Amino acid sequence: MAKQLMKGNEAIGEAAIQAGCRYFFGYPITPQNEVPEYMSRRLPEVDGVFLQAESEVAAINMVYGAAGAGARVMTSSSSPGISLKQEGISYIAGSELPCLIINIIRGGPGLGGIQPAQSDYFQATKGGGHGDYNLFVFAPASVQEMVDLIMESFDIADYYRNPVMILGDGTLGQMMEPVEFKTPQKRDLPPKDWATTGCAGREPNIINSLSLVAENLEQHNHKLQKKYKHMKEHEQRWESYKTDDAELVMVAYGTTARIVKSVVNKLRDQGVKVGLIRPITIFPFPEKAFAELPSTVKAFLTVEMSAGQMVEDVRLAVNGKHPVHFCGRTGGIIPAPAEIIKVATEIMGGEAK
Amino acid sequence: MAEMIFAGFGGQGVMSMGMMVAYAGMIEEKNVSWIPSYGPEMRGGTANCAVVVTADEIGSPIITEPDVVVAMNLPSMTKFEPMLKPGGMLIYNSSLIEREEGRDDITVIGVPANQLATELGNSRVANMVVMGTLLAKTEVVGTESIKKALRQVLPPHRHDLLGVNEDAIQRGAEFSR
Structure with a gap:
């Protein structure tokens, strides 16, 4: 059809x-x-x-x-x-x-x-x-x-x-x-x-x-x-995007994940090594996606249209190995690429580089 | 890739303009997305939609730096002109907007859309006049695809209006040459 x-x-x-x-x-x-x-x-x-x-x-x-x-x-x-x-x-x-x-x-x-x-x-x-x-x-x-x-x-x-x-x-x-x-x-x-x-x-x-x-x-x-x-x-399902050599892995689902994908592409153009894990099932949460990440990963950034509700699941999956940061908007505001890039760049400047 | 915002007040046909561009992109086997602004809006206020047409995968369907802004009334131009990418294009309805100072790092095209539409005998095709200008000045989608899309967007019982819509597209294109 x-x-x-x-x-x-x-x-x-x-x-x-x-x-x-x-x-x-x-x-x-x-x-x-x-x-x-x-x-x-x-x-x-x-x-x-x-x-x-x-x-x-x-x-x-x-x-x-x-x-x-x-x-x-x-x-x-x-x-x-x-x-x-x-x-x-x-x-x-x-x-x-x-x-x-x-x-x-x-x-x-x-x-x-x-x-x-x-x-x-x-x-x-x-x-x-x-x-x-x-x-x-x-x-x-x-x-x-x-x-x-x-x-x-x-x-x-x-x-x-x-x-x-x-x-x-x-x-x-x-x-x-x-x-x-x-x-x-x-x-x-x-x-x-x-x-x-x-x-x-x-x-x-x-x-x-x-x-x-x-x-x-x-x-x-x-x-x-x-x-x-x-x-x-x-039943865990997810999409990993450009995580192969990533130093910062962003985690986002739904509409937000699409914005983050654009952000990943923009940052990659600037030579910043970022990737994305996009959970497709959120219960069961795709913990397996985190187990197969390369050793280059130094930090995580969860991006959501909430006050950070998924951060807990990401922290459980990361199990204390790396810091998990958060960037999000609430109340019906969609996070803009520029603000996510700002947070990601700060994290990379402070920890990943 | 083209990221576009179509804006105007309710009834000016900005939603269907965006929808037609999305349809045409789909006919050309490109990836497309169309999002209306929705939310509590004032009667007579602005309506707008964001359209992405690209050969690549669409990341964010939400547009923060459009390549093209089509503004059918003043509040829309005031709201969206500052968002345009440097080098982007503003097409505005000069029948309703008296433009004074504005950005000098963008291409600006004024089209007296209501006037041209009225000359064609149907003031409601002002949006398609602007569409003609858009098609002539950008390579977002082809005119033939828009004509096919028109048959999708207009319900069958309105297909008697296909002719005047196509005339409007042509008029808008001629005007901008």
């Missing part, structure tokens, strides 16, 4: 539909409104269901119900709306149900603004709701990558019986880029024999996250942790 010029938010919708998603439950919020708008138009064409719920809480519980019945289902929101959905997300994770959740982040905290931010990193990667659980989280950097990852996400969600989150920001949702809808590599998926599809001729299936016997609940937690461990071992 030929390339189309598509807005990020609309491409999200089309990718989901092509991956077999037939149910969308949501509630409007800027800057992701084109997702429900697109779904409201397209889902009826493929005999799917689009429903604008009365609230985010209702929407996520509809997702819970549809996922429990074995459907491919998604919801989409932006930061404050995702906060409202956390109770339901915890229930879905606890009940081990597959679904896709889109968060097109806006500046916070509170109602915040509507401009792009990455300040929901902690919420996305450390659980978000109550209890010991993790989402599988992708952080795409272009509309094409977002499409590719969404098309894969439903398989991953089914494979692990776990919610998958796509973490984008307002820029990615609003921008237009050429996209191509390619058939993703399929995973071998077990039948959904746990789904509540009507129990005629079999024992009833029960979808539940309540477990009042402590020993049983602990066993369930062990099972969940084993799943997250498996993700950490097998």
